Amino acid sequence: MEQVIELLSLSPPGWGGNLLRGLLHSLEIALGAFGFGLLIGLGGAIGKLYGGPVLRDILAVYTTVVRAVPELVLILILYYVGTDLINKAAGAMGYGRVEISGVAAGIWVLGIVQGAYATEILRGAIKAIPIGQIEAARAFGMPPLKMLRRVTIPAMMSFAIPGLANLWLIATKDTALLAVVGFNELTLETRQAAASTRAYFTFFLAAGALYLMVTLLSGRVFARIEKWARKGQPGHRRAGA
Amino acid sequence: MITLRSLLVPHRIAMMAVFAALVLWCAYALRWDWIPKYAPLAAEGIWRTIWILAVTSVLGFLLAIPLGLAQAIGPWYLAAPARTFCTIIRGTPLLLQIWLLYYGLGSLFPQYPWIRESELWPYLRQAWPYAVLALTLSYAGYEGEVMRGAFSGVARGQIEAAQAFGMPRFTMFRRIWLPQAIQNALPTLGGETILQLKATPLVATIAIVESYAVASRVRQDTFIVYEPLLLLAVVYMVIAGILAYGFRKLEQRVPVKGH
Numbered sequence: 001m002e003q004v005i006e007l008l009s010l011s012p013p014g015w016g017g018n019l020l021r022g023l024l025h026s027l028e029i030a031l032g033a034f035g036f037g038l039l040i041g042l043g044g045a046i047g048k049l050y051g052g053p054v055l056r057d058i059l060a061v062y063t064t065v066v067r068a069v070p071e072l073v074l075i076l077i078l079y080y081v082g083t084d085l086i087n088k089a090a091g092a093m094g095y096g097r098v099e100i101s102g103v104a105a106g107i108w109v110l111g112i113v114q115g116a117y118a119t120e121i122l123r124g125a126i127k128a129i130p131i132g133q134i135e136a137a138r139a140f141g142m143p144p145l146k147m148l149r150r151v152t153i154p155a156m157m158s159f160a161i162p163g164l165a166n167l168w169l170i171a172t173k174d175t176a177l178l179a180v181v182g183f184n185e186l187t188l189e190t191r192q193a194a195a196s197t198r199a200y201f202t203f204f205l206a207a208g209a210l211y212l213m214v215t216l217l218s219g220r221v222f223a224r225i226e227k228w229a230r231k232g233q234p235g236h237r238r239a240g241a
Numbered sequence: 242m243i244t245l246r247s248l249l250v251p252h253r254i255a256m257m258a259v260f261a262a263l264v265l266w267c268a269y270a271l272r273w274d275w276i277p278k279y280a281p282l283a284a285e286g287i288w289r290t291i292w293i294l295a296v297t298s299v300l301g302f303l304l305a306i307p308l309g310l311a312q313a314i315g316p317w318y319l320a321a322p323a324r325t326f327c328t329i330i331r332g333t334p335l336l337l338q339i340w341l342l343y344y345g346l347g348s349l350f351p352q353y354p355w356i357r358e359s360e361l362w363p364y365l366r367q368a369w370p371y372a373v374l375a376l377t378l379s380y381a382g383y384e385g386e387v388m389r390g391a392f393s394g395v396a397r398g399q400i401e402a403a404q405a406f407g408m409p410r411f412t413m414f415r416r417i418w419l420p421q422a423i424q425n426a427l428p429t430l431g432g433e434t435i436l437q438l439k440a441t442p443l444v445a446t447i448a449i450v451e452s453y454a455v456a457s458r459v460r461q462d463t464f465i466v467y468e469p470l471l472l473l474a475v476v477y478m479v480i481a482g483i484l485a486y487g488f489r490k491l492e493q494r495v496p497v498k499g500h
Contacts, residue, residue, distance in 0.1 A: 053252050068481040069474045070439040072453065077470050169332075176334030180446060187337050191344075200348045204341035208333045215332035 015193035015203065022189030023210050026175040029106040029185065034171045036111030038164075041118020046148075048123050059119065066116035072177055078109040079181055102183040110174055117167050125160035126152060157229035165222035172214055186210060271468050279459055286455035287476060290441050293451060294480075297373055298434055301380025306419070308381060309388025323385060330382025336443050338379060343371040343447045372444035380437050387433065391426035392418070424495055431488030435481050452476055 048059050066074065083100055090098045129152065137151045179188035190207040194200045248257075276283075311323040330338070350356045350365055364370055395418055403413040423430075442453030450458075456469040 053250070054256065057253065057256060065474075065478065068435065068439075068478045070442045070453070070477055072442045073456075073470060073474055073477065077467070077474065080466050080470075173334040176336045177443075179336060187334060187340070190337070191340060194344060198348065200345040201341070204337060204345055207337055208329070208341065211334060211337065212329060212332040216328075 015189075015197065016206075018189045018193055019186065019203070019206060019210065022184060022186035022207075023214075025103065025183075026172065026185040026187075027214070028103055029110065029175045029178065030168070030171040032103070032107035033110035033114050033175075034168055036107055037114025037118045037167070037171070038122075040111065040115025041122045044115060044119030045122035045126055048119065049126060063116045063119050066113055071113055071174055072180060074113055075109045075177055075181060078112055079105055082108050102178070105181075106175065106178045106183055106185070110171060110178075113174065114167060114171055117170070118164070121160055121163035121167060122156065125156035125163070128159040129155045158226065158233060161222060161226040161229050165218070165226075168218055168222070169215055172211070172218070267471070271471075272465055273468060275459055275463050275465060275468075279455065282450075282458070283452065283455050286450055286452040289449070289451040290438075290453075291480065293372065293376065293441050293444065293449075294434075294438050297376035297380055298437055300373075300377045301437075302384055302430075304377065304381035305384030305388045308385030309390075309392050309422075312385065312389040313392035327382050327385045330379055331386065335375070335379050335440055336446065339372065339375040339443055339447060342375045343368060346371065368444075368447045368449050372447060372449050376437070376440060376444065379440065380433070383433055383436075384430070387426050387429045388422065391422040391429075394425045395421045424492075427488060427492045431485060431492075434488070435484055438477065438480055438484065 044059050044063070047055050051059070082105060086098055086100060090096070133151060133155055134147070137147045142150070175185050176187040178185050179191065182188070186207055190203045194203040197203070247253075308323045308327065311319040312327070315323065356362060356365065399417055399421060400413065403417045408416070441451060445451060445454035445457065448454075452473060456473040459469040460466055
């Protein structure tokens, strides 16, 4: 037991500091990717619902492909495409090779994956809004962007939150996949700590506890948000049902 | 779903032409000369992917039935551990679980002489038992939750009718409750099985040569980056498509009222 505490202590002979740094990186990427994914998702959902036939088909291909191909494969493809594109752009502008930060690459890669799921969730949520609310906004001549901000987004929130909560959990867990492309997030930090001390169980269990903490805390936070998003709605939907 | 008529709209014909041009361009402009050399390995890898998927899904599903049942109607001393198991599995990354089992158990077992002398030891030294165990537990964890909902969702009257006929409890479970629960869960099960397919490349990180590992190998040997990955993506899409089709056929076997 003493040995375990020593291994997990925050100062250098222990590896606790490394784990926490890894957790911070993971959360940073998860937050960034979730936000980026939400932006793509909002655009994608609006495109799927109100866009022209070509745009709708292209979005259908995007969501289908991303949801059928393993994240690990997508991460590798997007990672190489991203670095290639940036280096080509840098070369064209007369700069040398650019080193891409792991956080930015992680956000870009996971954001595109998250965007496909977010598109489907938000599309469903927008479709669940009683049509009268949108028609009312249109009848008052509200401009489209204002309608989006004042009517569509607040009204769809309560429908979208459960799906988005799930998506956020997927985002936190998918950051672990970046370990495979050598990015120092929690899982890779854990593996390095475990490999150099040979205390595999200690470190993997500690990392598991950290991930679980994030999951359980997020569950609480999203339950709060859902309650808030539902305020003012008639109480026929039981929370958690 | 997709009918021929819906494909023959002008903009779709144009898009298909663009897509065909893209495929042709890929075929001519990219390098595919590595394929003959790696084809046998690739076939083996794809076969292994399918095999892992099938074994872990079936075993995981069998484990999910008691997990779901315990949470749906079990007494608290069965329900609480089942719920904890599902929460832990669903709350931590699969990659971490795989590494915990492989490196953790793998470093623990050799310390016990009786394990090293047992008949199982030659298997325990390989990677695949850990891969199968990790993926099975993961599928069971996610499915346990699905089955809990499916068991609770079977109409009360069905079970009461079975009881009224004096059906023994196990027969009732086997003939009435379980089939209807599975039918309820089928759409979700299909989606989860595709997620399981997407999880299989993770076992490549513990040195199991499935399709993802073959693509990585080609990349390392020949420095060709995009071609193997693109082909790999197509392979996964084909398998996912077959799975989706199969599950839809299964769902359609039982007609649903009003559809």
